Amino acid sequence: MTIANPIHLPGQSRMGARVLIGVAIVLSILFIAAPLVFIFVRAFARGWEVYLANILHPMTLHAIWLTTITALIVVPLNVGFGIAAAWAVAKHRFPGRGLLVTMIEIPYSISPIIAGICYLLLYGRQGLLGPWLQANDLQVMFALPGIVLVTMFVTAPFVAREVLPLMQAQGTEQEQAAVTLGANGWQIFRRVTLPNIRWALLYGAVLCTARAVGEFGGVSVVSGNIRGQTNTLPLHVELLFNDLNAVGAFAAASTLTLIAILALFLKAALEGRR
């Protein structure tokens, strides 16, 4: 939010502009900055030692570890998916192309809870694939695979939507030039296509990470909230809060907040280069 370059308007509306800017600042502080500060104030309410003890509590550490593992699996997979989908749509013509573009955007418009329930109905004990999964001793729901699947679904569009417009704008001439110069498919991808989208790709990956780490709704349906086993960080915050352990909840929340702020700074830094 920058308020550089004030527009010079005739006297009366300049007053109006000041009022609008003032309202925007007050609202931003009230709704965005204050809650952020409040998280840290509450987290440190009983001092450093208690904060550290809360963070280092085995259950919290496990939640941090689970969330990290989920992100480490989901983000690379979605980066791969995003590149492949954007590449297919931007550089090729095939039947069903329009449908694929729509499919990529579905997770944006579906509530994560609905996604979670769909996965439950499909992979759960009573679900469509449930008997088969049980017969083969595969635990998807209430375990890491379920958490990963739902998180992947929710964050699927982030990389593809960042990369696709760029690829479409660049067209295929550079790739054609590389072909005529004798490059094979992999060389073209690695040396021409990929460098052209690298900033958009990184930007998409940052957004994807932030979303994957913070995902709550969908994961809450499929994880089962088993402490020390399937409790991700956002779920852990809720559990602590329900236990009336406010300091613990805010301490856990502060780690999530730090990740979010870091992602925002990365995003801002990348935006210029994209």
Add this chain to the structure above:
Amino acid sequence: MAISISGLRKRFGQTDVLRGLELEITKGELVALLGPSGSGKTTLLKIIAGLEWPDTGRLEVDGENWLELAAQDRRIGFVFQHYALFPHMSVRDNLAFGLTVRPRAQRPGKAVIAAKVQELLHFLQITHLADRFPGQLSGGQRQRVALGRALAIEPKLLLLDEPFGALDAAIRRDLRRWLRGVHEATGSTTIFVTHDQEEAFELADRVVVMGEGRIEQIGHADTIHDHPASPFVARFMGATVELPVTLQAGRPEAAGLDLQALARRALPDGPATLFVRPEDIRPVPDSAAPWRIESRMSNGAHLRLVLRHATGAEAEADIPRRAVQAEALAPGASVRLRVEAGAIFPAERQGTAATTVSQPILKLESSK
């Protein structure tokens, strides 16, 4: 590289882009594919490059069937209208690209590649740009780099798609002369696509005129200019005035036209169309004639007269502004039109261009 093309056809959906092409190009030739947009010239070039594939037809290069060869293996140099340089690589790396992607066994050593790039930079007169990125270059400089990148792999065949289309006129003339020099220095067979007649005729040994997916005429500048093979070529070459005439014993006749300057040709009697360039029409004041001057505009050197026939037909004439008779040619004056040169095609042949290719053509003999 001698290229032999026959029966080449290509459809995009419902559109026939190439409708059966026959073309022979000899080794070391510099050939222009000239035509309006939509004539199929770029598609033909991309098929030769291996970036498009025909539906049917043959493409042989030095006796080898190139339709079985992937673009990577054809070893051609292709230059795009919008350069298609790699924006994240320096000029030096752009030039080296084709050499660095060779399979390990054929790839020259780092020092050899660096030396080759240096030699190219020197040859292209862009040594001072070696470490810049494409975004820091002007259009003309980018086109030189694009050409250099194509030349780096020592292509057997050089293909250029509207190479100067995106540049302004002065740079275009410079680069044209420079490309001719490059062609003479490398001796590689070169084909370029253009919609600019001046560019095609000034640069090419031979010009292939294309229209609506067919080759309309192949020849040298003078031949195509003076003896268009079809109404299409006549119009494309600037004969925009079409006058209905009647042929009698090989002589065209029409009320209000003075066609003495046109030679007699062996065409059947009957209705025909005379195609004339505006600068080959000389209006002569004649109060009894059916043409009237409707308007007159000057562009400095020339006057453009719009002429209207009593029947409503329109014609245009360009005359030098300083010509003696210019003053008498004011709007409203009645004139007869003296035609200095033109091409005649039988009226019923018009529009079926392919069948008229081998027809005899009436032409020319400028009396002045």
